[in-house]
Structure formats: structure tokens, C-alpha cells
Amino acid sequence: MSRIFYLAFGAAAGVVVVRRAAKAAAALTPTSLAGSLVQSVQEFLADVREAAAEREEEIRVALGLDRDPDDDPFESSGRPAGADAGVAGPGAAGAAGYPDNLDDAERTMRLVPGARRP
Incomplete structure (x- = not known):
């Protein structure tokens, strides 16, 4: 067995x-x-x-490329709409978290890792 x-x-x-x-x-x-x-x-x-799509969206939002050109982001005071009078000043952060006194080239330089000025 x-x-x-x-x-x-x-x-x-x-x-x-x-x-x-x-x-x-x-x-x-x-x-x-x-x-x-x-x-x-x-x-x-x-x-x-x-x-890549996520990063492109971040860059487009930061640079304001998708903004409607007919919308005026500035009030009559020349500051961004909704900005508090006590907060605005030199070096104050704008809507994208960058100081208001930066031009578009400087914002682009800060968005692109490792970018250098020519």
C-alpha cells in the first residue's frame, strides 16, 4: 500500500x-x-x-499664459486686484508667489532649474 x-x-x-x-x-x-x-x-x-503636462501647467499658471487678455488684473491703483494696501511694497509676493517687481524674464529664470543669464 x-x-x-x-x-x-x-x-x-x-x-x-x-x-x-x-x-x-x-x-x-x-x-x-x-x-x-x-x-x-x-x-x-x-x-x-x-x-511633463503637470510641469507645463505649473509654468503656464506661474507666467499667467492662460489668463484672458480682456481681464484687467490691475485695479485703478496699479496694484494687482485684491492686494492689501498694508502688504504691498518692495519685495511683496504677487499672485504666483514672486515679488511684484520681477519682470517676465526673471520669473522664467526662476522657473527653469539650472537656467543662467546670458
């Missing part, structure tokens, strides 16, 4: 080992590896596109 048990156990173990080995061999074929590599590259490129 024990011989039949060990014979059945050995046959079952052999089937499991052969199936796992075949699955591992199929995963290491050039076609499978290429498909996996292509999928990884596509996921990476999607992440890069998403990050």
Missing part, C-alpha cells in the same frame, strides 16, 4: 515540476521578454508625459 502512495506522490510531484518549468521557460522566450520590455517602456513614457 505504501508503494502505491509513493508512486502516486512522485507522479504528482513530477507533473507539478514539469508544469512550473514549462511556465518559467515560456516566460524567458525572446517574444515574452520583448513584450514585457515594450510594456515597461510604454508605461514609462506615459509617466513622463503626465509629469
Whole structure:
């Protein structure tokens, strides 16, 4: 009786080992590896596109490029709308967090990491 048990156990173990080995061999074929590599590259490129879109949106908001040209961001006082009279002064932060006395070139220089003046 024990011989039949060990014979059945050995046959079952052999089937499991052969199936796992075949699955591992199929995963290491050039076609499978290429498909996996292509999928990884596509996921990476999607992440890069998403990050680039987020960064572009940050830059557009900071520079005010999406602002409606018909809207006047300045009141009759010449200061940005909603600015508190006690807060405005030299070096006061504007809407994008930059001092009001910066020109567009200086704001761009601060947005681009590693940028230097010519």
C-alpha cells in the first residue's frame, strides 16, 4: 500500500515540476521578454508625459499664459486686484508667489532649474 502512495506522490510531484518549468521557460522566450520590455517602456513614457503636462501647467499658471487678455488684473491703483494696501511694497509676493517687481524674464529664470543669464 505504501508503494502505491509513493508512486502516486512522485507522479504528482513530477507533473507539478514539469508544469512550473514549462511556465518559467515560456516566460524567458525572446517574444515574452520583448513584450514585457515594450510594456515597461510604454508605461514609462506615459509617466513622463503626465509629469511633463503637470510641469507645463505649473509654468503656464506661474507666467499667467492662460489668463484672458480682456481681464484687467490691475485695479485703478496699479496694484494687482485684491492686494492689501498694508502688504504691498518692495519685495511683496504677487499672485504666483514672486515679488511684484520681477519682470517676465526673471520669473522664467526662476522657473527653469539650472537656467543662467546670458
